[in-house]
Amino acid sequence: MENKEFALGNIVEMKKGHPCGANEWEIIRLGADIKIKCVNCGRVVMISRIDFNKKVKKILK
Numbered sequence: 001m002e003n004k005e006f007a008l009g010n011i012v013e014m015k016k017g018h019p020c021g022a023n024e025w026e027i028i029r030l031g032a033d034i035k036i037k038c039v040n041c042g043r044v045v046m047i048s049r050i051d052f053n054k055k056v057k058k059i060l061k
Contacts, residue, residue: 007027009027
């Protein structure tokens with residue numbers, strides 16, 4: 001995905017789904033690292049911005 005602007009509260013779809021079955025994540029922290037929370041089960045994951053840009057598929061909301 002090209003360098004898009006992300007904002008807190010955005011719901012994004014990742015290329016790989018979460019083991020709980022959902023594929024939607026909410027952005028809860030922005031910076032050098034991005035913290036995302038699974039919409040279905042609430043699991044929180046922090047990944048680097050570079051990895052996030054590679055793994056994000058599209059912005060849903």
